[in-house]
Amino acid sequence: MRQLPPLNALRTFEASARNGSFAAAGKELFVTASAVSHQIKTLEEYLGIKLFSRSKRTVELTPSGKQYLVSVKHALNEIEVATHRLTASKETNVVQISVAPNFLTRWLMPRMSRFREMFPDIELRISASVGLLDFNQSSTDMAVYYGNGEWDDIEVHFLQKVMLVPVCSPKLLEGKHPLRDPGDLRNHTLIYVSTRMWEWENWFQVASSEYITPKDSLQLSSSQLTTAAAQENLGVALADLTLTSREISSGNLVVPFNIPLDTRKAFYLVHQKHRPLTTAMKAFKEWLIAEIQAPDVYGVESELSANVPGTASGSGQRQ
């Protein structure tokens, strides 16, 4: 048997806290400020704890109130999302997708137009976000995660491995410090993603070379920025081969050493378990899977051979 507080009072509490005022909360709930005051009083009496500290003109949450609000907000939000999901037509043609930023800008965005051609009726609402999300707390339908694929309580579908290779601007190769073997990197700036400092170290291991302390190093917060920095001739970064295929084939980036580091991480398409997919969701999922298995439009593989050591300097002519 459950022991629950007066639930309607919780709704009033949450609105009051959010608005920072009983009067404002009353307006939102279409009742008078007096009604709000009564409700809060009831709740406080039930709990035996003051949730707001009153200073005759303004109200402010007490520490207990703040703590309680977090959970109440979370719970009400879940109810709201669940109710909306239930009420919303089963056959909407809108799909809300949250995508790992790098995958979004370098893979999905360039292919969006192809999806829209195939499914002009389906509206994709895309947002970028790192890390996991709680499907019970957001109205997001599906997501593209970056990681090792080990997540609980969600349906996971493998999309694509992430293999890192060093990339740099073609100009870098024209400088006085050539890149003939991995050890030559000591004369260059290594660009790190600050949360994944170990990647360069691992790469040197794979390249059967000792880890070198680079001339300079540059730390940036995301792989998007490191790739951009490499392109701006700021040094050498580690980037995924597939995701940078456009820059490589256009000659904006070159691969001085075609030695890939297997990060053991990948991109995955995920969605809620036990949830029947709408037609639109199914269409997106199937398109994504088919598209990712299709041969690369930009033909990296063939181009790449022109950018590996030996012929690398030749590719610099374009830029």
Add this chain to the structure above:
Amino acid sequence: MRQLPPLNALRTFEASARNGSFAAAGKELFVTASAVSHQIKTLEEYLGIKLFSRSKRTVELTPSGKQYLVSVKHALNEIEVATHRLTASKETNVVQISVAPNFLTRWLMPRMSRFREMFPDIELRISASVGLLDFNQSSTDMAVYYGNGEWDDIEVHFLQKVMLVPVCSPKLLEGKHPLRDPGDLRNHTLIYVSTRMWEWENWFQVASSEYITPKDSLQLSSSQLTTAAAQENLGVALADLTLTSREISSGNLVVPFNIPLDTRKAFYLVHQKHRPLTTAMKAFKEWLIAEIQAPDVYGVESELSANVPGTASGSGQRQ
């Protein structure tokens, strides 16, 4: 502005679903079955969706109802836990702890009496559980997790690394297939934890030996069982040195090769972020940290040398 369904009706809905009957739900809520019926009807009208399918004598959840129930239950549970946490005296001397099974039985249990001596007033309520838990959904105060320490939104405190070494019964060494170097393991049964099949392979890598296909293999579901199986002379298992120190020093288990595999995983003490700890919680946390740093009571380190290759057969005399 929020768009919430009638919240009291949700409480009734949840109780009805849980009890599988309006009458039973009524009893639980101290109202008549009629009141329950009215409430459910109101909710269904609000949603525009039937939650129960009525068959004139019994009610059953519709698919939509089932789906909705999951979220409603989750949300109400969170409210209940939060309310209870708020209401409960700030200075209770009860601490609820969820502990990884292997750590519980092999480390915490043997030391519990020491804690009780030091803090006779504090009552520990301990349960074993694998994987993560949601502190917003359970009244657990703290937990000991096994993993890589990368968890979001919780306070994490490192306790102890997990280093795996092969262990077996001393009798095994007396058999006709001695264990002189890792390759000799091909003549024995290797015991695996079924969810962590790769550990043996990694160990052979560390032991600079090729991965061998063992004579037999045995898969068990937890490291508790694999250790027990090794002790029962069923083969060779990988076990954590610290956690099996008692068995090793008592001679029930021996370490044929003192080559540890660093699993990169460890035990961590975790609790909610931003939550002020009670005195009892602080006491347990500090005791645990101090205890884990204290020199091992069973003096494994000194004993161990007697159980490594060369002198290993000698340790078999005890058992």
Add this chain to the structure above:
DNA sequence: ACCTATCATGAGTTTTTCTCAGCAGTCTCG
């Protein structure tokens, strides 16, 4: 100093929720 905004409180009103009574269907057991 005065006007306005905000909140508390208690009495009275409105709205919501609950009970009761009656009806109907179904399962059980003698």
Add this chain to the structure above:
DNA sequence: CGAGACTGCTGAGAAAAACTCATGATAGGT
């Protein structure tokens, strides 16, 4: 087979909860 025990639905009236209004108090802005 049929009476009795359950279970659920419904509508009307009763009970409870929620809301409004009036009043008072206090603080901030002008």
